[in-house]
Amino acid sequence: MLTIDTTSAALRELRLRVKGAVHGPGDAGWDTARQAWNLMADQRPTAVVHAADAADVRAVVDLARAAGLQVAPQGTGHNAAPLGDLADTILLRTDAMRKVELDFERRIGRVEAGVQWLEVTAPASERGFAPLAGSSPDVGVVGYTLGGGMSWLGRQYGFAANNVTAIEAVTADGELRRLTADEGTDLFWAMRGGGGAFAVVTALEFRIFEVPELSAGALFYPIDRAPEVLRRWRDWMLEAPDAFTTSARLLHVPPMPELPEEVRGQSFVVIDGAALASREVVDAELRGLRELGPVMDGFEEVPPVALSRIHMDPEEPVPAEGDHAVVGEVDDTLIDGLVELAGTPGETALLMAELRQLGGAFGRAPEGAGARDRFEGDGLLFAVGMAMDEQMAVALRRDLAAFREMTLDLRTDHYLNFAEQPEDRVHRPEVWQRLAEIKADVDPDDVIRSNHPIR
Ligand SMILES: Cc1cc2nc3c(=O)[nH]c(=O)nc-3n(C[C@H](O)[C@H](O)[C@H](O)COP(=O)(O)OP(=O)(O)OC[C@H]3O[C@@H](n4cnc5c(N)ncnc54)[C@H](O)[C@@H]3O)c2cc1C
Incomplete structure (x- = not known):
């Protein structure tokens, strides 16, 4: 068995054995190579390898095992925050494998x-x-x-x-x-x-x-109407057909020039999502929400690719920190707590507090299911903000701590993809x-x- 004692020897071996780019600390391009999409992560691995193919992946795993190092595979770094500093680890980036x-x-x-x-x-x-x-x-x-x-x-x-x-x-x-x-x-x-x-x-x-029939998009309401809009959405979503998957959010849109002018810098309560249904069924299902008079209504027939952008998720790297909770019931107390925590512009450091609709196929384990078979609960909460500077980071942690306290006794399950705290036990x-x-x-x-x- 090959034994590798030092970082420089490991780097030398990596460069000999893999076709993709290899970066070591101090190399030109090191900071770009080690950067994750989530800028809160400060990754300082032993080396970064951009694998070219499966043979490169095998070479990296073999070498890490021989050298007593770990291998951390990473696609984009969207969920890099809980990984830690990556000491004694080869960061194996897959961004060159794009077929x-x-x-x-x-x-x-x-x-x-x-x-x-x-x-x-x-x-x-x-x-x-x-x-x-x-x-x-x-x-x-x-x-x-x-x-x-x-x-x-x-x-x-x-x-x-x-x-x-x-x-x-x-x-x-x-x-x-x-x-x-x-x-x-x-x-x-x-x-x-x-x-x-x-x-x-x-x-x-x-x-x-x-997908022969698809409607999707968002309904925007003034944020001060959050209590009634969230209640109306909750009552509807508990009975809605499985063809509908939606979310309800308190959203404070940052004043960034790349965002559409009609939402930039403003706060809303937003219902968005998709429906695999005819226009008539969609109109009938959304009638109650539309009766509340959204200030913008962009829920319409769309091609499937539109689903990639209805949520307006940031597409550039950002310093995000968030927390989540799967909750059994979306009751009035929870709704009022969320509004108090995240519903007042200028007071909250949260950019968004979101409730994703569960139930339907999310609540049923299909035959042959994997480790994530179903969710126990009616809603998945996710709260997130951007720590653009130290002051914002402090305020954000205060609000995330309040979010955790508010949801502690309500949690019925966890969701790995929305878990950003390293200590989370993300499975039942x-x-x-x-x-x-x-x-x-x-x-x-x-x-x-x-x-x-x-x-
Ligand atoms: C803006 C935003 C929107 C999101 N929307 C949704 C959503 O709608 N639904 C949802 O379910 N989730 C959503 N997520 C959560 C997202 O699914 C997780 O953050 C997920 O882990 C991201 O995968 P990634 O490969 O991009 O990130 P990475 O940080 O690169 O990967 C996360 C982890 O996945 C594992 N991994 C990645 N590649 C490999 C590999 N090749 N081999 C083995 N393990 C690997 C590693 O353990 C790695 O640490 C969203 C996240 C963000 C930031």
Whole structure:
């Protein structure tokens, strides 16, 4: 077995063995190479490797194991904050692995590990198809799917993870495996919702869906109407058909020039989402919300690619810090608490406090489900702000602490993708137990490091 004692020896070996770019501390381009999408993460790994292909991934895993280092795979760094400083770790970036194949006959997509959602949603949409992508165009397909994957079509079709048909991944022993419902079944279960602690994914295959009827968009109301709008949405969403997947948000739009003028710098309560239904059904379902008189109504028939931008998620790196809670009930006390915490412009440091609609297929475990089988609860809360300077960081942490206190006794479940605190136990206890057994079996020396480790 090869033994590597020093960082410089590890870097030398990496440069010899991999085709992709290798960066060490102090090299030109080091700061760019180590930067995550979330600028709150200050990653200081032993080395950064931009893998060119699966063979590079194998070489990095073999070398890390021999050198007593860990490997942290990363697509974009959207959920990099909980990873820590990455001491004694090779940061394995997949951004050079960008091949996308869509087979419309079989209704299957295949992507390499570094592909971002818009690279799939745009070509799929041209043929009237949609994958189960999230709200942001530049989140990585792999990181999102390994954590579960809640899309705007999720109450109809379930989690993205449970629509994965094959995973190609390098395990800690350096083997490239193809995992399916019939091959490597424990690992296939764990990696569909259990996160990135088990192996480095080199490619994913998943179902894509034909979308003949689709409406999506947002209704904007003045923020001071939040209590009545949120109550009306809550009453509607608890009974809504599975074809509808929506969210309700208190939103303080930053005064950034790249944002549309009609929303820039203003505060709203916003209902947005999508419906796999005819225009008549959509109009009938949304009637009660429209009767409240939104100041902007952009909920309309759209091509599937529009789902990548209805939420107006930031597409450039930002210093974001957030927290989440899956809650059993969205009752009036919770609504009033949210409004008090995040509903007054100028007083709150939160840019957004959001309630995503659960139920439907999110609440039912499908046959053959992976580690994220369902959610126990009616709503998923997410609160987030931007720490642009020290003063904003202090105010934001104060508001996130208040959010945690408010939701502590209401939490019924956790969601890995929305978990940004390193200490979060992101799975239900029985799921955690099985994940820990599988991790101990496939990676007993903890070579593969993830943002939410399973120990
Ligand atoms: C603006 C925004 C909008 C979002 N919207 C949604 C949404 O609508 N629905 C939803 O479910 N989530 C959403 N998320 C959460 C998002 O899914 C997670 O942050 C996810 O982890 C991002 O994946 P990534 O690959 O882009 O990020 P990364 O930070 O690169 O990856 C996160 C983790 O995934 C694992 N990972 C990544 N690549 C690999 C690989 N090749 N092999 C093994 N492990 C790997 C690693 O453990 C890594 O630490 C959103 C996040 C943001 C910031």
